[in-house]
Amino acid sequence: MQLDDLYRRVIMDHYKNPRNRGKFEDGAVTVDLNNPTCGDKISLQLKVEDGIVKDCKYTGDGCSISMSSASMMTEAVKGKTVEEAQDLALRFSSLMQGEDVQFDDYEDIEALSGVNKFPARIKCATLAWNALRKGINEEEIH
Numbered sequence: 436m437q438l439d440d441l442y443r444r445v446i447m448d449h450y451k452n453p454r455n456r457g458k459f460e461d462g463a464v465t466v467d468l469n470n471p472t473c474g475d476k477i478s479l480q481l482k483v484e485d486g487i488v489k490d491c492k493y494t495g496d497g498c499s500i501s502m503s504s505a506s507m508m509t510e511a512v513k514g515k516t517v518e519e520a521q522d523l524a525l526r527f528s529s530l531m532q533g534e535d536v537q538f539d540d541y542e543d544i545e546a547l548s549g550v551n552k553f554p555a556r557i558k559c560a561t562l563a564w565n566a567l568r569k570g571i572n573e574e575e576i577h
Contacts, residue, residue, distance in 0.1 A: 445496050446547035450499040455493045455509035466570040470558045475501040479509075479566040483574045488512045493566075500557050504547055505563035511541040517571050524564045529555050 463480035468516065470476075475497030482490040491509045500545065508527075510519040530536040533551045538544040550560045 439549065442546040443528055444548060446503045447505040447544050449503035449543065451500060453506040455490075455506065455513070456494065458494055459490075459492060461492075463492075464570045465576050466566040466573065467501050468562055468566045468569070470497070470501070470562050472555070473559060474500065475539050475559055475562055477501070477505055477562050477566055479505070481570045481574060482566070482573065483517060483571070486517050488515050491567075493510060493563065497562070498556075500547070500550060500556055501559040501562050504560045507541070507547070508563045508567060511538070511544060512567065515525055517574070520567060521571060524568050528561065531561055554576050 445573060455510050459480050459482065460480075461575050463482050466479045466481075468477055469478075475495070476570075477493055477495035477497070479493045480491060481488060491513060493505045495505065503539070511523055515523065523538075526536045526538070527547075530548055547560050
């Protein structure tokens with residue numbers, strides 16, 4: 436099996452079997468973002484306590500790349516400190532710029548590395564990560 440095929444399978448697995456999809460009833464920072472160029476939408480909710488992302492969920496509509504990226508991101512940041520989550524978001528941004536970035540702690544994210552070959556799709560992949568950064572910034576203000 437070629438690496439591209441494996442990556443496609445990982446992306447489709449997260450799309451068809453999303454992790455952390457849903458909503459909290461209360462007590463969460465909520466960030467709503469959309470990608471007007473393609474119509475992807477996400478509502479990300481973060482529960483941060485004592486500087487740690489205790490839990491996160493998302494809802495939204497969009498392509499397989501944006502929704503898979505949201506699923507992967509929520510898996511990767513749960514239990515991380517706010518600083519670690521911010522670092523993951525920065526590393527993901529570097530990955531989308533074509534840099535060789537390893538995600539040893541959560542290898543599924545690397546399945547999105549090929550997106551950088553399609554500039555129009557980078558916004559799809561980064562939508563959830565941009566919501567994460569905005570949500571963490573809002574959490575720090577409060």
